[in-house]
Amino acid sequence: GQNIDQPTEMTATEGAIVQINCTYQTSGFNGLFWYQQHAGEAPTFLSYNVLDGLEEKGRFSSFLSRSKGYSYLLLKELQMKDSASYLCAVGDSNYQLIWGAGTKLIIKP
Amino acid sequence: DAMVIQNPRYQVTQFGKPVTLSCSQTLNHNVMYWYQQKSSQAPKLLFHYYDKDFNNEADTPDNFQSRRPNTSFCFLDIRSPGLGDAAMYLCATSRQGDPYNEQFFGPGTRLTVL
Numbered sequence: 001g002q003n004i005d006q007p008t009e010m011t012a013t014e015g016a017i018v019q020i021n022c023t024y025q026t027s028g029f030n031g032l033f034w035y036q037q038h039a040g041e042a043p044t045f046l047s048y049n050v051l052d053g054l055e056e057k058g059r060f061s062s063f064l065s066r067s068k069g070y071s072y073l074l075l076k077e078l079q080m081k082d083s084a085s086y087l088c089a090v091g092d093s094n095y096q097l098i099w100g101a102g103t104k105l106i107i108k109p
Numbered sequence: 110d111a112m113v114i115q116n117p118r119y120q121v122t123q124f125g126k127p128v129t130l131s132c133s134q135t136l137n138h139n140v141m142y143w144y145q146q147k148s149s150q151a152p153k154l155l156f157h158y159y160d161k162d163f164n165n166e167a168d169t170p171d172n173f174q175s176r177r178p179n180t181s182f183c184f185l186d187i188r189s190p191g192l193g194d195a196a197m198y199l200c201a202t203s204r205q206g207d208p209y210n211e212q213f214f215g216p217g218t219r220l221t222v223l
Contacts, residue, residue, distance in 0.1 A: 004151070008149075030209075030210070031209050031210075033209075033211070040197075040217075040219070041216065041217070042199055042214035042215055042216050042217045043152070043199075043214050044214070045211055045212075045213075048209045048211065050209065085149075087151070087152075091209075091210060095205075095210050096154065096157070097154075097212060099151035099152050099153075100151055101149065101150055101151045102149070102150075102151065104149070
């Protein structure tokens with residue numbers, strides 16, 4: 001079967017760094033996406049990885065290891081506005097997205 | 110700005126009363142998707158269109174129907190909403206052949222069933 005696993009909830013402090021992990025088992029692989037979703041809003045695109053390694057984009061970085069079926073999203077210099085759910089999604093062999101349930105990130109002052 | 114628009118943002122209906130949700134896009138993307146998302150759950154794909162080719166997910170209930178009269182518009186019809194259909198409904202678009210097939214989402218319609 002197809003499966004995406006990520007922690008349900010994480011808490012971090014403003015100004016700190018947090019790493020959100022995602023493991024996956026899918027039929028085919030056409031890239032891994034991270035989306036941010038604020039409560040009651042639609043997901044917005046954060047990053048895309050299709051090759052192994054680290055992609056950096058400002059305060060956010062995403063890492064992929066295809067052999068391990070593993071990715072993480074790294075958020076630096078956390079701000080209160082980063083409080084949201086972070087969804088990991090994998091493109092399968094049909095280029096459809098298989099979604100994780102999301103990790104709710106709570107930022108404390 | 111190019112975007113995905115969903116109307117209404119909030120919809121209240123009664124148990125069993127048909128309801129239609131709409132989505133329009135100005136991105137000229139050929140692929141459109143309807144997702145259902147319940148609280149703290151992953152978005153669940155209901156349907157998608159490659160141009161006018163309709164694709165129904167195997168586990169989408171018969172109660173859900175969709176129409177795409179042209180490239181820009183897509184509709185989700187719920188024929189007899191039940192309490193379990195209360196959810197956020199997300200429309201998304203993408204362009205087939207784009208480097209990584211990024212999906213762009215509308216703001217969603219939150220459906221309440223009384």
